[in-house]
Amino acid sequence: MVFVRKSVWAAGGDFTDPILYWYAKGVGVLKQRAIDDPTSWRFLAAIHGINTQQWQQYGYLTNGEQLPQQSVQDTYWNQCQHQTWYFLPWHRGYLVSLEMIVRDAIIKADGPADWALPYWNYSDTAQPNALELPSAFASQTMPDGSPNPLFVEQRYGDNTVPIKLPAQDVTLNNLLIPNFTGVATGGSSGFGGIKTVFSHYGEVNGGLESKPHNIVHVDIGGRNPVGLMSDPDTAGLDPIFWLHHANIDRLWEVWLRRDPSHSNPIESAWLDGPLDRGFIVPLTSVQDWKFTPKDVLQTSSPNLNYEYDDLSDPLEGATRIAQRLRRLGSSLNLDSVSFSNMDNQQSVELLGANSVKLDLTGRTVSTQVRLDNAMMRKIERSFTTFEASESSIQEPDRIFLNIENIRSAKDGAVIDVYINLPSGADPANHPDLYAGSIAFFGVRKASLSDQPHGGRGVTEVLDITHIIDALYLSKGLEVPNLQVQFFSRDELTPDDNVTVERVSVYRQGQ
Numbered sequence: 001m002v003f004v005r006k007s008v009w010a011a012g013g014d015f016t017d018p019i020l021y022w023y024a025k026g027v028g029v030l031k032q033r034a035i036d037d038p039t040s041w042r043f044l045a046a047i048h049g050i051n052t053q054q055w056q057q058y059g060y061l062t063n064g065e066q067l068p069q070q071s072v073q074d075t076y077w078n079q080c081q082h083q084t085w086y087f088l089p090w091h092r093g094y095l096v097s098l099e100m101i102v103r104d105a106i107i108k109a110d111g112p113a114d115w116a117l118p119y120w121n122y123s124d125t126a127q128p129n130a131l132e133l134p135s136a137f138a139s140q141t142m143p144d145g146s147p148n149p150l151f152v153e154q155r156y157g158d159n160t161v162p163i164k165l166p167a168q169d170v171t172l173n174n175l176l177i178p179n180f181t182g183v184a185t186g187g188s189s190g191f192g193g194i195k196t197v198f199s200h201y202g203e204v205n206g207g208l209e210s211k212p213h214n215i216v217h218v219d220i221g222g223r224n225p226v227g228l229m230s231d232p233d234t235a236g237l238d239p240i241f242w243l244h245h246a247n248i249d250r251l252w253e254v255w256l257r258r259d260p261s262h263s264n265p266i267e268s269a270w271l272d273g274p275l276d277r278g279f280i281v282p283l284t285s286v287q288d289w290k291f292t293p294k295d296v297l298q299t300s301s302p303n304l305n306y307e308y309d310d311l312s313d314p315l316e317g318a319t320r321i322a323q324r325l326r327r328l329g330s331s332l333n334l335d336s337v338s339f340s341n342m343d344n345q346q347s348v349e350l351l352g353a354n355s356v357k358l359d360l361t362g363r364t365v366s367t368q369v370r371l372d373n374a375m376m377r378k379i380e381r382s383f384t385t386f387e388a389s390e391s392s393i394q395e396p397d398r399i400f401l402n403i404e405n406i407r408s409a410k411d412g413a414v415i416d417v418y419i420n421l422p423s424g425a426d427p428a429n430h431p432d433l434y435a436g437s438i439a440f441f442g443v444r445k446a447s448l449s450d451q452p453h454g455g456r457g458v459t460e461v462l463d464i465t466h467i468i469d470a471l472y473l474s475k476g477l478e479v480p481n482l483q484v485q486f487f488s489r490d491e492l493t494p495d496d497n498v499t500v501e502r503v504s505v506y507r508q509g510q
């Protein structure tokens with residue numbers, strides 16, 4: 001039997017859905033287990049990440065409680081892969097572990113033997129409630145009046161009840177990214193992330209990881225105070241975590257199917273990696289599973305054994321290049337044009353950078369990136385030569401804004417980034433100048449200098465090609481600089497210590 005993961009909305013998102021009713025029951029059983037039991041709720045959450053101080057503060061750990069032996073902690077805990085091309089395969093194995101352990105608990109409680117983890121498709125525009133936290137997670141009690149194991153007090157969201165995600169945060173443009181693997185510096189960070197070793201905290205966010213993954217985390221967890229879902233060291237404690245990640249896992253499958261040119265990496269460094277520390281999760285209290293990305297490529301394979309009820313393409317076959325050429329008024333017959341997606345063979349060059357480290361205290365900060373004149377002429381040429389012929393088409397250069405080495409003492413912030421907004425203008429009135437958003441999920445830990453990563457913080461790469469296209473069409477590229485504006489969704493204090501080492505702009509092309 002292949003288990004079918006269904007939409008949380010398939011039966012309304014409340015406890016009349018047996019999948020959610022039994023998920024709550026199963027989570028309740030796991031929550032009763034001691035933290036040194038590998039099938040307990042807290043052991044499983046600690047595999048993602050644990051900070052004992054935060055756990056105590058939130059009541060998930062009592063002072064002096066017996067933790068597993070250090071060697072067990074070193075093997076299993078603090079494994080989650082972020083800012084890396086292992087982000088998707090690691091989380092896939094992690095979900096399988098949780099799903100098997102919860103199913104086992106459900107079956108032992110006489111629940112359905114075919115139970116599978118549901119997913120939360122917040123981007124489903126056909127579903128009127130898609131953006132709302134499903135009510136089974138929002139109510140404090142079960143139908144019989146007992147406490148609801150799916151309810152979490154530490155979800156602060158945007159202070160609306162129930163939590164509702166901003167629609168702009170769950171758009172799926174990143175499904176248009178052609179390559180799985182990004183380039184390490186300056187250019188596209190790929191759909192799946194950049195090549196790294198074992199990366200509990202890395203540096204550059206990949207496309208799907210950035211959005212919708214990171215931003216949905218902090219939209220649910222909130223920031224004042226920082227809720228469970230906003231920090232990777234507490235996120236796995238929230239039962240909604242698993243439905244969010246099932247959706248991210250589903251979007252990986254959607255991406256692979258929606259365009260025949262989309263594919264997973266074939267390098268052994270990915271398939272058999274990481275070599276410096278392997279992935280391992282429990283399947284039962286006595287059985288482990290060591291896995292590599294190669295082991296999790298087919299969801300229907302015997303060790304994974306699941307499929308999704310819906311893998312349809314939310315973008316209905318749209319491709320990034322066709323969208324772009326249409327935007328540029330191309331007269332080419334797009335159906336007869338073929339493009340190669342060899343991002344990794346393209347060159348990446350710096351166009352310019354700002355000159356000062358930024359302190360993002362407050363709500364609005366702006367900086368100027370001076371652009372290299374010769375580089376801009378080069379980009380201009382890439383626009384004027386691409387129309388040459390349908391058989392030898394070259395896409396004009398793509399342009400990427402890099403927000404480098406973002407550091408913060410706290411997770412949970414969301415900063416919207418705009419380019420060349422007229423001074424005093426309301427960003428809401430200029431969606432065409434929106435570059436993207438940075439959501440702080442894992443930035444706190446990536447900023448600590450005692451971590452393997454050395455406290456370099458996180459780098460966000462935003463594709464601003466659409467803004468450069470518009471500049472080209474309106475007044476040409478005779479621009480000496482770009483104004484980059486940061487709008488934090490809430491006030492950042494000096495204690496938050498949010499800084500950006502450098503803001504830079506790169507071209508990627510032939």
Ligand SMILES: [Cu+2]
Nearest residue numbers: 213217235245
């Ligand atoms: Cu996550």
